[in-house]
Amino acid sequence: MTRFILQRLAFGAVVLLVLSSFVFFLFFVAPGDPARMIAGDKATEAQLQQIRTNLGVDRPMIEQYATFIGRAVQGDLGYSYRNRQPVAEIIVRRIPATLSLVIGAVVLWLAIGIPIGLMSARHPGSLRDRLGQAFILVGLSFPTFVLGMMSLYLLYFLPKQAGFTLFPAGGYKAFSRDPLIWAWHLALPWTTLALTMAAFYARLTRGQMLDVMGEDYIRTARAKGLSERKVVWKHGMRAALTPLVTQLGADIALLLGGAIVIEQVYGLQGVGALAVQAVNNQDRPIIIGVVLLGGLFIVTANIVVDLFYVLLDPRIR
């Protein structure tokens, strides 16, 4: 057990190391001078040289990387090229918006996706199954930003033209100030994200449930004379939904690292929007920070999911 955990932790560390060296060395081959970016066009060569020395970018590549890793482990990700603020601070400020978006969307997409998948799998071939499958196919095919723009047009713009405000156009309002306003502003982003994800979870649930219901132990449970309801809920569901945990862990981690598209469409100032802004501004320390944070989330989620499995499924131990 300890060995298993240590293995997972070691692999997680390797992933982060590979990721960090990927982004770090990527910016070394990149054209562009960070000193020029900070000082602007009017700076003299002496000033530029001073900035380079301060940043440490005139030292050998390997040495810089070692310094960077040493500081990153302590949570120091350097300073933004744009406004000289600490990267870690800038990112932390963006987390509430992304976290709010993801939490609400997760609840919604599980509440939509799992029942549709179950309904579909419980009556294979029926009209309900075909409706479920249609939902799955359409949901899987809808690009998030198209769905987002369409719902903004239909639910924000058209009502507004008619003279009343049904939903706001987006933006993030802090939960601590007013939970109702917070939820109202996030309603459209939640639904948009949840609908596209729900299709995926419905398909997963349907497939799992169809597999599980064909297993021998389900036949045994039926032969014992259990009611169909009990067979499905007690014996079927548990086995069918366990694999969803893996997917859920991965998806939550991926989105926490920045729900880039949704944040962009709805103007939410989250981590994903920060990444896009940093890319447009060529603010490299922030890009590196956001990518590393995203990697950290995924690695952590993988380990948590593995541990969860060990607890849930004694066969793995």
Next chain:
Amino acid sequence: MTGTGAPTGEEDGAVVQRGSLDLTLRRLTRDRAAMVALAVIVLVVAMAIFAPVFASLTGHSPITQFRDTGLSPMGIPVGPNAEFWLGADQLGRDVLVRLAYGARVSLLVGVLAACCASAIAVIVGTTAGFFGGWVDLALSRLIDLVMSVPFLLCALALVSVLGPSLMLSVSVIVFFSWAAMARVIRGQVISLSRQEFVQASRSLGAGPLSIMVVDILPNLTVPIIVYTTMMIPSAIVFEATLSFLGMGIVPPTPSWGGMLADASSNSLYLVAWWMVFFPGTALLMTTLAFNIFGDSLRDALDPKSLRTARRLKRDRKGAAK
């Protein structure tokens, strides 16, 4: 036997021998959803091929700006009319012509990326599954590694450094899409290489390469075809997302994602709905068609599948009446 009542080539009582390709095609052509999806795909392909025809028909090139006729005096793009059939965009360019040229980008990127990714997946998956041992361990870890990378963030970082281009978009999509399929192929190869026919081949003196290509690869045809088809819509959406974020195809070259980005900037689409409706619908219909066709293809290739069984049963019932 048939739904249409037309003779299908088999005479009363005569037993016709059919190959598996023939059977698959028959199952596929009887699937109405698959045929509609195929029609949509053919339509999009035709639109891409005949894009210059749209340009000459309307007299608008995809990148020419018609600031006099395409924009209102206040600078707002004009809606669908006799000159601009699907309206104009924020620079007075023809949405219809751009849509047709954008189909080229979407299809090219989608098909190219899906084929490259599946080629890599087959090579990596087969090698890992067949050789096992440390080769498998190393390649499996590599797959895990690629799958635990925040791919959109990395793609953005990569494009921001190297500068957006068509080839870079394709490479980025390929790099982040092969891993899941490689894992599936690996699993299939492991179970296949334990089968008797592989041992028979080995005892006849076949080398590893020969066994992989001659014995194992043909057995992977179905998952390869299905997965590649399913990868096309994801690649199309991935490209559109990159272009939407301004990191894909370089303007002014038209691409559906880029057109949607134009519509989204300054929330222009709120006053010019055609700028989002047409490219959005085109994108949705294309991915939907590929997804439906992929699903049906999987069912048609797998005679044991539920839907095929049901359809056969229904057909038999129909024949009995």
